[in-house]
Amino acid sequence: MSRRLIPASLGCAALVWIALTGAAPQDPPPVSRIDPILQVEIERLEAELASRGTIGEIGQLSRTAGVIPTPLTPDDPLFRVIVSGGGAEGAILEVGGRVGTRLGPVVTAWVPMSGVRKLAVKPGVEYVEASTLLYPELDTSVPATRADLVHGGSYNLRGQGVLVAVFDSGLDYTHDDFQNADGTTRVLYMWDQTVSGTPPSGFGYGVEWTKSDIDAELGASPPGVVSEQDINGHGTHVAGIAAGNGQATGNSQPSEKYVGMAPEADLLIIKGGNDSFPTSNVIDGIAWAMAKANQLGQPIVINLSIGGHSGAHDGTRAHEQAIAAAVGQGKVVVASAGNSADDQIHDRVTLTGSGALDSMKVNISEYTPASGTSNDYVLFNIWYDGSASVTVSVTGPDLTSTYGPWISGSSIGETQASGYVYANNASCGTDPRNGDKQMVLQFFDDVEGIEP
Numbered sequence: 001m002s003r004r005l006i007p008a009s010l011g012c013a014a015l016v017w018i019a020l021t022g023a024a025p026q027d028p029p030p031v032s033r034i035d036p037i038l039q040v041e042i043e044r045l046e047a048e049l050a051s052r053g054t055i056g057e058i059g060q061l062s063r064t065a066g067v068i069p070t071p072l073t074p075d076d077p078l079f080r081v082i083v084s085g086g087g088a089e090g091a092i093l094e095v096g097g098r099v100g101t102r103l104g105p106v107v108t109a110w111v112p113m114s115g116v117r118k119l120a121v122k123p124g125v126e127y128v129e130a131s132t133l134l135y136p137e138l139d140t141s142v143p144a145t146r147a148d149l150v151h152g153g154s155y156n157l158r159g160q161g162v163l164v165a166v167f168d169s170g171l172d173y174t175h176d177d178f179q180n181a182d183g184t185t186r187v188l189y190m191w192d193q194t195v196s197g198t199p200p201s202g203f204g205y206g207v208e209w210t211k212s213d214i215d216a217e218l219g220a221s222p223p224g225v226v227s228e229q230d231i232n233g234h235g236t237h238v239a240g241i242a243a244g245n246g247q248a249t250g251n252s253q254p255s256e257k258y259v260g261m262a263p264e265a266d267l268l269i270i271k272g273g274n275d276s277f278p279t280s281n282v283i284d285g286i287a288w289a290m291a292k293a294n295q296l297g298q299p300i301v302i303n304l305s306i307g308g309h310s311g312a313h314d315g316t317r318a319h320e321q322a323i324a325a326a327v328g329q330g331k332v333v334v335a336s337a338g339n340s341a342d343d344q345i346h347d348r349v350t351l352t353g354s355g356a357l358d359s360m361k362v363n364i365s366e367y368t369p370a371s372g373t374s375n376d377y378v379l380f381n382i383w384y385d386g387s388a389s390v391t392v393s394v395t396g397p398d399l400t401s402t403y404g405p406w407i408s409g410s411s412i413g414e415t416q417a418s419g420y421v422y423a424n425n426a427s428c429g430t431d432p433r434n435g436d437k438q439m440v441l442q443f444f445d446d447v448e449g450i451e452p
Contacts, residue, residue, distance in 0.1 A: 033120040037130040038079065042113055049075055078110045080131040087124015095119045141241050147261050159262025163188070163300040164243040165289035167282060168235030170228055170271035173214055175236060177244035177260075178267060185214040186245070189292055190269040192228040193281050200288055232274045238305040243267060262301075268292055277306050279319040286326050286333065299330035307336060309345055312383050316433035351390070373445050382439040386430035392439065394421055408437065420444040 083092060088107040089099050095115030100108030108131070111119055120128045142148050150157045170192065171178065178186050190209045191200055197207035209226050217226040230236045245263040270285035272278070286302055293300035304323075311317040315324065323333045349358045362380075369376050384390050393404030396418030403414045403421045411427035413420065422444075426437035 033125065033127050034116065035081075035127070035129040037132065038081065038116060038128060041079075041130075042116060045077065045113060076112045076114050078112055079116060081109050081111050081116070082129045082131055083107045083109055083111075083119065083125060083127070084129070085124050085126040087122065091119055091122035091125050094122065142259065142261060145261070151259075151263075159243060159265030161298060162262060162265045163268055163289070163293050163296065163298045164239075164262055164265040165268035165270065165285075165292075165300060165302040166235060166239045166242060167270040167272050167277070167285040167289075167302065167304055168238055168306065169232035169274055170230035170235045171239055171267075171269045172230050172233075172236040173226070173228070173269070174218065175240075176248035177240055177246060179218070179247060181247070183218065185211055185218060186243075186265075187211060187214055187267045187269055188296070190214065190226070190228060190271070191285070191288055192271040193285070194271055194273060195227060202291070203284060203288065228269075228271055230271070234305070235269070235271065238303060239267070239269070242301075242303050265301075266296075266298070268300075272306075279308075279317070282306075282319050283322045286322060290326055290331060293331065299332075301332045301334060302326075303334055305336040307339065309340070310381055312431070312434055312436060312438070314434055316431070321433075351388075369445065376445040378443045380439075380441040382441070383436050384439070386435045386437050388437070390425070390437075390439070392423065392425060392441070394423075394441065394443075 084106050085091070088109070089102070092099050092107065092109045092111060095111060095118045097109050097111035097115055097119065100110070102108075111128075116128060119125060142151075149155070171187070171190070173185055173187055173190070180186055188211050189200075191203075191206055192209075193206040195207050196205075199206050200208035207227070209228070213225050216223055240260055242260050243262045243265045244258070244260040246257070246259040249258050268289050270289065272281045272285055282304065289300060289302050311320075315321070327333050347360050347362075349360055351358055364378060382392075389408040391405045391407045393402060393406070395402050396416065398418050401416040401418040403416065404412075404423065406412055406423045406425045408426050409429070411424045413422040415421075420443075422440075422442045424440045426439055430437050
């Protein structure tokens, strides 16, 4: 008999040792083609039949194992199963079962308890698996943030009298979670920045709709006034987390799931795009929403579940400053964070002293180039200390084409066999907002390019 210690990693900070005790080789166990969950439940129900002559109420394990309470005979309940194998359909019918649907190598079915073992040994059947239960996910945001603690009890804070504005890809305003109990909309105003029509006052683009417009659209004979659609679905998704009331599932009580942070808040919706959103539109959307809050005399929270990677990441970009200026007492802007935590999109090179040299290698993967030219590009945004002077050069993917060097203060375009590179190395000097210098490198699949 041998004994080994095998290291196993737990996360990145802990190390445990697992002891394994070996034994003399034995004959391989017989192959079972029945899911152990099914096997256990069949044995339990058979024991109950032997002792009582009938099967009592179907328990949780039975439901997990796919027992169907109705239709249910006293001695042969149906099991919901998934059967693998090319001959599954015929075998299921032979044992008195009912075929559901095939998707790839598996078939869904209802099979009587008496037929499960028979089914498992039929030719063409590889395995009979219990149809176990899955549970909805992404319903833990409210309890994870402890918002549920103030939804009820002596607090009873569920967003009453507060505006929640969502700048995103729009909203499925027909969804029950964004309607009141009487079927009217919870959206007070909606601005679609992506279409043409009558824009909101003070803005020269898009279309604004009111609660009355949306309620008319939700009526029995929609007049076709509101054309807004959430094609992407992301806006509806985040609006549900922020302010869904659970009405679509009937679970609107504080103690139940599927409600958002502020399930009784009024809504303002800004559709800023489908897959991308100009920062200028973001600024306009925030201004519009804040103006509505002032008009209505209500506090407001604006949700921005969008992000990007340009800029110095220090809060000095224009839309960042606009957000900072907009917030105050009763006016809050929240933004998503952490979505790019695992993306390898940032790097740092440290140069110390005059003449110091370093380099970085960039690998662009999981990308299929478009056919033709001038339609594929990569952009790098590099920031360095305003008192420094940095020279940069680039070697192409063929390892022979070298572009540059470009010194601080230069703006140059070069064409070689690998393509066209444009470099702006702080040609305008330091950025007055933060005192740093910014370098922009753009790579195009165009061997001609345009000299700046």
